[in-house]
Amino acid sequence: MTVSSAPGKVYLFGEHAVVYGEPAVPCAVERRATVSVSLRDDDHVRVRAEDLSLNGFTVEYSGSTGGRPDVDVPAPLVEAAMGYIDAAVEQARDAAGAPDAGFDISVESDIPLGAGLGSSAAVVVAGIDAATRELGVELSPREIAERAYKAEYEVQDGQASRADTFCSAMGGAVRVEGDDCRTIDAPALPFVIGFDGGAGDTGALVSGVRQLRERYDFAADTVSTIGDIVRRGEELLADADPDEEPTEELLSELGGFMNFNHGLLEALGVSSRSLDSMVWAAREAGAHGAKLTGAGGGGCIVALDPTPESQTGLRFTPGCEDAFRAELATEGVRVEEPPTTDGETPATDDSSAEESA
Numbered sequence: 001m002t003v004s005s006a007p008g009k010v011y012l013f014g015e016h017a018v019v020y021g022e023p024a025v026p027c028a029v030e031r032r033a034t035v036s037v038s039l040r041d042d043d044h045v046r047v048r049a050e051d052l053s054l055n056g057f058t059v060e061y062s063g064s065t066g067g068r069p070d071v072d073v074p075a076p077l078v079e080a081a082m083g084y085i086d087a088a089v090e091q092a093r094d095a096a097g098a099p100d101a102g103f104d105i106s107v108e109s110d111i112p113l114g115a116g117l118g119s120s121a122a123v124v125v126a127g128i129d130a131a132t133r134e135l136g137v138e139l140s141p142r143e144i145a146e147r148a149y150k151a152e153y154e155v156q157d158g159q160a161s162r163a164d165t166f167c168s169a170m171g172g173a174v175r176v177e178g179d180d181c182r183t184i185d186a187p188a189l190p191f192v193i194g195f196d197g198g199a200g201d202t203g204a205l206v207s208g209v210r211q212l213r214e215r216y217d218f219a220a221d222t223v224s225t226i227g228d229i230v231r232r233g234e235e236l237l238a239d240a241d242p243d244e245e246p247t248e249e250l251l252s253e254l255g256g257f258m259n260f261n262h263g264l265l266e267a268l269g270v271s272s273r274s275l276d277s278m279v280w281a282a283r284e285a286g287a288h289g290a291k292l293t294g295a296g297g298g299g300c301i302v303a304l305d306p307t308p309e310s311q312t313g314l315r316f317t318p319g320c321e322d323a324f325r326a327e328l329a330t331e332g333v334r335v336e337e338p339p340t341t342d343g344e345t346p347a348t349d350d351s352s353a354e355e356s357a
């Protein structure tokens with residue numbers, strides 16, 4: 001068995017605009033998806049994914065023939081839920097030249113799903129790493145990032161940037177502009193995350209921005225203005241000492257840019273009442289700045305606050321289900337120790353699994 005993990009991320013700046021070639025700066029955070037993979041001696045793929053909103057289920061289906069999972073849940077829901085893992089399996093098979101490889105896969109994650117923290121990218125990155133290693137192939141983090149991007153691009157019908165997957169594979173702070181992906185130095189920023197317990201539909205939100213941008217010049221200008229904010233934000237990071245605590249001055253300038261970025265995302269229609277109230281709660285509690293992170297529509301906001309005040313303020317905010325601090329994850333994808341006890345081996349929960357040939 002091979003076990004790999006990869007981190008989620010927050011966007012300091014630039015989500016949505018990055019889809020249209022503007023730069024973005026996502027930062028990996030210490031919330032990880034862990035994927036355990038064992039090679040099978042047939043071509044079936046069996047997946048246990050208990051964090052999925054389908055109440056956790058186990059499915060097994062024939063790998064190379066595209067057989068349908070046999071599970072008592074409407075097919076479109078299963079397909080939507082399983083798309084990322086399927087795509088990761090296909091990428092691993094392709095990388096290893098093993099189109100008929102079968103796997104037992106188990107996914108565990110402490111990244112909320114569909115909430116803007118890049119759970120999909122983390123699952124795909126960790127899945128490709130573990131599955132290729134099981135097949136005796138070791139890809140570099142950059143190669144994993146590229147394959148994970150292809151997987152997300154396919155599942156999201158061509159509406160994906162390289163930002164989430166590159167950040168999850170490499171760790172730390174990164175800068176992505178089109179296919180130019182780099183890691184950048186950044187001080188340990190004091191991220192606080194507020195989570196409304198909900199999720200947004202990434203595909204629909206990206207389409208909404210695309211339509212606005214095509215229809216109105218001022219919406220296209222809004223997208224390019226987000227790019228301008230990112231470029232100015234990057235300059236601030238480049239001038240900061242990555243080994244020192246960030247100064248109040250840096251935090252306050254970055255925070256101001258985050259506020260500006262949130263306003264433009266709101267204008268593009270991707271915020272929500274609960275995201276806005278969490279943003280305001282963090283600001284009123286003294287955060288240097290706050291914005292939604294990821295696709296929006298619901299899910300998470302990120303604030304900059306070295307004190308405990310924003311977290312406390314968020315906890316008392318109606319609509320905020322959870323508030324937590326998120327350290328910058330300096331490590332991207334990595335191999336974990338497999339569990340040693342028998343009871344913890346993957347894909348042994350047969351609650352709703354049926355063999356499908």
Ligand SMILES: Nc1ncnc2c1ncn2[C@@H]1O[C@H](COP(=O)(O)OP(=O)(O)O)[C@@H](O)[C@H]1O
Nearest residue numbers: 049051081107109113114115116117118119120
């Ligand atoms: N723990 C998990 N187990 C299985 N699949 C997961 C898990 N976490 C995320 N996913 C996949 O990622 C999807 C959410 O991705 P997405 O909508 O891009 O939101 P985000 O990346 O912001 O979390 C889920 O619907 C599911 O397909």
Ligand SMILES: C[C@@](O)(CCOP(=O)(O)O)CC(=O)O
Nearest residue numbers: 015016116118160161294295
């Ligand atoms: C909206 C977007 O810029 C970020 C989506 O992030 P997330 O999947 O919501 O974490 C889309 C993308 O970059 O692929």
Ligand SMILES: [Mg+2]
Nearest residue numbers: 118119120121
């Ligand atoms: Mg995603």
